[in-house]
Amino acid sequence: MKVITALFVVLGSVLFGPAVADSEHKTPTASPKFLEMSNPYDVDDVDEFLKSAKKIYKKKCKKCHGKQGDGKGSSADDMEIKPTAFNEPGYLESRKDGQLFWITMEGSEGTDMEGFGPGTDVNLSEEELWKVITYIRSSFTK
Numbered sequence: 235m236k237v238i239t240a241l242f243v244v245l246g247s248v249l250f251g252p253a254v255a256d257s258e259h260k261t262p263t264a265s266p267k268f269l270e271m272s273n274p275y276d277v278d279d280v281d282e283f284l285k286s287a288k289k290i291y292k293k294k295c296k297k298c299h300g301k302q303g304d305g306k307g308s309s310a311d312d313m314e315i316k317p318t319a320f321n322e323p324g325y326l327e328s329r330k331d332g333q334l335f336w337i338t339m340e341g342s343e344g345t346d347m348e349g350f351g352p353g354t355d356v357n358l359s360e361e362e363l364w365k366v367i368t369y370i371r372s373s374f375t376k
């Protein structure tokens with residue numbers, strides 16, 4: 235009898251585990267080493283920096299995160315785990331630059347958020363990653 239009960243528990247978690255995991259999905263948190271990072275690049279000309287950052291955002295991020303950073307890009311419709319809405323009040327204040335940098339570099343496992351950092355298909359340099367994060371923060375903070 236005990237064996238059968240155990241079997242049901244195992245079977246139950248196999249059948250229902252993933253569904254539960256999805257509805258409780260949480261973006262992983264970066265390690266302390268990343269959390270304390272901030273943009274290490276000198277920004278002499280903010281306008282120029284943000285202009286080239288906007289280009290990266292438009293090309294690589296907009297289709298999911300949306301033009302307004304609302305997570306409603308053209309590819310977002312049929313995603314189970316939706317792209318983060320950066321313009322949600324308080325959202326960007328709750329996230330450190332190092333967290334945004336880490337996820338953009340590494341991606342968020344089990345979601346459509348792939349890694350964009352050095353060595354990935356898109357292969358953004360660390361400077362480009364910092365640019366796009368600076369752009370996101372300066373354009374979508376609410």
Ligand code: HEC
Nearest residue numbers: 261294295298315316317318334337338342345346347350
């Ligand atoms: C194919 C769709 C897609 C593209 C393209 C995309 N993202 Fe995402 N992004 C997602 C999804 C889905 C999530 C939610 C991940 C989660 O819930 O763990 C996300 C989450 C994030 C987060 C949230 C991290 C956190 O800790 O809250 C950041 C930052 C981010 N993306 C940055 C970017 C940047 C920068 C680009 C462009 C270089 C980009 N994304 C392109 C789908 C995408």
